[in-house]
Amino acid sequence: MKYTLYxxxxxxxxxxxxxxxHYALTKSNREEYAxxxxxxxxxxxxxxxxxxxxxxxxxxxxxxxxxxVALVKRSTLPESVLGNFFADAxxxxxxKIQPNIDFAMPSTNGGLRNDVAKGAIIVSNIFELMPFENExxxxxxKGNDVLELLKFIASSGGxxxxxxxxxxxxxxxxxxxxxxxxFDINKDYYVLTSDYIASxxxxxxxxxxxxGKKVLGLKIRDALLKEVNDxxxxxxxxxxxxxxxxxxx
Amino acid sequence: MVELQKINRRNFIKTGGMVGAAFALNLNSFDTFANGRLxxxxxxxxxxxxxxxxxxxxxxxxxxxxxxxxxxxxLIKKIRAEQENVLLLDAGDIFQGxxxxxxxxxxxxxxxxxxMGYDATTLGNHDFDNGIEGFYKQLPHANxxxxxxxxxxxxxxxxxxTKPFKIFKKAGLKIGVFGIGIELxxxxxxxxxxxxxxxxxxxxxxxxxSALKNEYHCxxxxxxxxxxxxxxxxxxxxxxxxxxxxxxxxxxxGHTHSFLEVPEDVKNLDGQITTINQVGFAGIxxxxxxxxFEPYKNKKIKIGTPYQINNKLDV
Numbered sequence: 001m002k003y004t005l006y007x008x009x010x011x012x013x014x015x016x017x018x019x020x021x022h023y024a025l026t027k028s029n030r031e032e033y034a035x036x037x038x039x040x041x042x043x044x045x046x047x048x049x050x051x052x053x054x055x056x057x058x059x060x061x062x063x064x065x066x067x068x069v070a071l072v073k074r075s076t077l078p079e080s081v082l083g084n085f086f087a088d089a090x091x092x093x094x095x096k097i098q099p100n101i102d103f104a105m106p107s108t109n110g111g112l113r114n115d116v117a118k119g120a121i122i123v124s125n126i127f128e129l130m131p132f133e134n135e136x137x138x139x140x141x142k143g144n145d146v147l148e149l150l151k152f153i154a155s156s157g158g159x160x161x162x163x164x165x166x167x168x169x170x171x172x173x174x175x176x177x178x179x180x181x182x183f184d185i186n187k188d189y190y191v192l193t194s195d196y197i198a199s200x201x202x203x204x205x206x207x208x209x210x211x212g213k214k215v216l217g218l219k220i221r222d223a224l225l226k227e228v229n230d231x232x233x234x235x236x237x238x239x240x241x242x243x244x245x246x247x248x249x
Numbered sequence: 250m251v252e253l254q255k256i257n258r259r260n261f262i263k264t265g266g267m268v269g270a271a272f273a274l275n276l277n278s279f280d281t282f283a284n285g286r287l288x289x290x291x292x293x294x295x296x297x298x299x300x301x302x303x304x305x306x307x308x309x310x311x312x313x314x315x316x317x318x319x320x321x322x323x324l325i326k327k328i329r330a331e332q333e334n335v336l337l338l339d340a341g342d343i344f345q346g347x348x349x350x351x352x353x354x355x356x357x358x359x360x361x362x363x364x365m366g367y368d369a370t371t372l373g374n375h376d377f378d379n380g381i382e383g384f385y386k387q388l389p390h391a392n393x394x395x396x397x398x399x400x401x402x403x404x405x406x407x408x409x410x411t412k413p414f415k416i417f418k419k420a421g422l423k424i425g426v427f428g429i430g431i432e433l434x435x436x437x438x439x440x441x442x443x444x445x446x447x448x449x450x451x452x453x454x455x456x457x458x459s460a461l462k463n464e465y466h467c468x469x470x471x472x473x474x475x476x477x478x479x480x481x482x483x484x485x486x487x488x489x490x491x492x493x494x495x496x497x498x499x500x501x502x503g504h505t506h507s508f509l510e511v512p513e514d515v516k517n518l519d520g521q522i523t524t525i526n527q528v529g530f531a532g533i534x535x536x537x538x539x540x541x542f543e544p545y546k547n548k549k550i551k552i553g554t555p556y557q558i559n560n561k562l563d564v
Contacts, residue, residue, distance in 0.1 A: 021421055023288060023468040023542035025498065027557040030512050031537040032528060035304075035320050042322035045361060049302050049318070052349060052357050060348050070309070113299075113346060117308040124306075127348040131300075132378065200435050 060124035064225065065232035068239045071116040071129075073109065078158025078168055078246040082112050085240040086129070087162035089227035090220060094136050094192050097216050101138055102179045103163030104192035105153065106220055108202040111194075112160065121228050121238070130221040134194040140211040143185035149206030150176060150183075158246040168248040194220055288420055288542040290469065291332040293325060295339050296503030297373065297530035299346030300358055305531070316532040318361045324535060325365055332539075334419035337366055338426065340503030341373025341475040344384075346531070354379055359390040367393040369415060371428030371473040372400065373503060377441045381405045396428035396473060399453035401446035414457055416465055422542060425461030428473045429454055429490070431504055450476055450485050451493050458496035468542060472500045478507040478527050491515035491523040499524045499538065506530035511560045512538070522555055539563070 033039075073082040090106035107130075114128040141149070150166060150173040153159045158168065165177040176183035188211055195215070198207040231238055304317035329335050343362065344355045355376075362370070370393060376384050385406040388395075398413035414427035429450045433442045454472060461467045472490070479488045487502040495518045502525055512526035528534040539562060 021544050021546050022466075023422055023544050025469065025540060025556045026287065026543045027541040027559070028524070029539040029541075029559045029562045030526070031539075031560075031562045033324055033535045033537065035316050035324065035532055035535060037304075037314060037320075039320040040323045041317075041319040042326060043319070045319040045322045045364065048361060048364060049349075049357055052353060053303070056348055056352050072311075115310050117310040117313075119308065124348050125308075127351055128346065131345050131347070131351060133351075196438055199438055201438065203435050 060122065060127065062123050063120045064123060064126075065121045065228035066237040067116060067118055067121055068237045069241075070118040071238070071240060073112050073115055075242075077242060078248050079242055079244070080109070080112075080160070081240050081242060082115060082129075083107075083109060083158075083160030084162070084242065084245065085116075085238065086112060086224070087160040088240065090136060090223045091162040091192060093223035093226050093230075094138070094216055094218060097218060098138050098190070098214070100190050101163070101192045102189040103161060105149065105159055105161050105164075105197065105204070106136065106192060106194055106223075108156070108159050108197065108204065110202050111196070123225065126221060126224050126228065130224055132196065132220070134196045134220045136216045136218045136220060136223060137193060137195050137198050137213055138216060139191045139193060139198065139207055139213045140188055141191050141206060142188050142209075142211060143183075145206045145209060146178075146183070146189050146191065147173075147185060147206075149191065149204065152203070152205040153246070158248070161245060165245050166247075168246065286544075288422055288544060289332070289334060290419055290422055290424065290540045290542070291328065291335045292471070292499065292501075292536075292538045292540070293328065293335060293337045294501045294526070294528065294536040294538075295321070295532055295534075296475075296501065296527055297342040297506050298339070298358070298532045299342055299375065299530060300344060300350040300355070301347060301531040302349050302357060302361065303347075312531065312533060318365070318532065321532050321535060322361070322365045328537070329366070334422070336368050336417055336419070336424060336426070336471075338471065338473055338501055339367055339370035340473045340501045340527070341371045341428075341430070342375045342503055342530075343370060343373070345375040345378045350378075354383055355387045356390055359387045363390060363392040368417060369394040369396050369426050369428075369473065371395065371475055371503075372397045372411070372430050373475045374431055374433060374436045377433065377437045377445075380441045381407055381443050381445070385410060396426060397430050398427045398457045399448040399450050400430050401448065404444035414461060416461070416467060421544070422469065423465065423467045425458075425465060425467035425470045426473065427454070427457045427461065427471075429476060431475050431477065450474075450490060454490055454497065455494050458494060462496035469498050469540060470496055472497050473503075474500050475503045477505040478502050478509070478525065479505070487525045487527070488513075488515065491517055491525055493518060494523065495519040495521070497523045498540075499526070501536070502527040508534070512536075514558065522558075524558075537562070 071082045091104040154168045154173040155171045166173045167175045197204045305312040395411045417424045461470045479486045507527045508529040517523040528536040
């Protein structure tokens, strides 16, 4: 009897110790490290990327122009210096291929991926501003589809545009001027955008039922590179300003 | 939120004491609890690194001089030298942002992540920028897992390349990690995501997190999310996900490039803590969360009180 009891206890102990170990979460401590020049450098990483870097540095570090102003996206207004530069540049270059374009929204604000600092502009600045391989596309849109697009621009608080002037009131567009003329919903318009936006990217509206469309064969990034180059060839510097093309009152 | 962050220490000790009593019977146990040792797990994380191999150039721009893989790697090595149990995780958008991606298609980004010892990432929308094939092509350079639970990729080149979740074992701890991606429609050119099917993030997250916690008995469940931290409208975000799910301890977020001053602790459907963190973008920061666990040998019990949270490390 005694023997049986001991066996039972031993068995119980044995079984108990075979149960899985569990863990109760008792504490969490959090920290965030800034990755800056106070941190040392892992030379093995540099060694890994150096051949890649060397192979593209010549092309990427080439100075192609200058800007007298910092081209920045941050803005308290419905327009930004970077957005204006971007849209003006694309419209200008696209018009060299198709002159009858009325206005352009070549990107959303979300598509402007990096600021360009004041001073020399190198190729890599433009790649970082516009890393995507998107194409310029001209859409022939009916007036009511244009209005859909303008409503999208207004409801999203303004987007990079050129050739368009309007005010945003209660999240709706008003006082609309396209290519210098008052917007007429009964007319159709030639609108420049990117293939990304046209396919519904960033939820842009108005491009679903065009009268017609034409891919220009000019990548957005190439248009930017050309524009910076052209300004440089004219002996000028980029000097984009906020000009009240989209206001909010 | 405040009451969540305050630990109910007395309650905890009481519960802990009960567990301790159960253990006292376990005469031959030579386990970690008998040694009174807490298990510590260190989570390191990034998101939206966007091909930022080198620090931002010193050109007067806002982020000049910040970030850089060589520094991140040195810091990670230092932490690994000090900590036994480290998981290094990323929340997607590895690709796109510098000429390194345009010229090399993400090869260098993935190689360096492998060299740094990343354990897992999820798919961000920009990881589709060279199409599904473009991502697939770089996978031979990856020695980490790509986790995504709410995309069905069976009709794509990635059909055998991702997993919904993975369970990592560190010093007896089971850490379940899964991935949740953003809706690609309207965000990614349809030709780039092809036949990827998107499923409701909340449904999938609940399904996977429940399996990880209750069937696989993970001690910690982490969601790598590329949904975005929060939105002005009702669009699903990490905040929405956290509040509408159970069994997720930590959401490592991305997409919105959000710099959180401190991680956010949200009360989830179970009334438990789901922590959300996101560390900006471009590798400007490295996030770290140390979790401490108390081991016990018994049937799984629920500790009802919130655990202690500090926004600094133990010295």
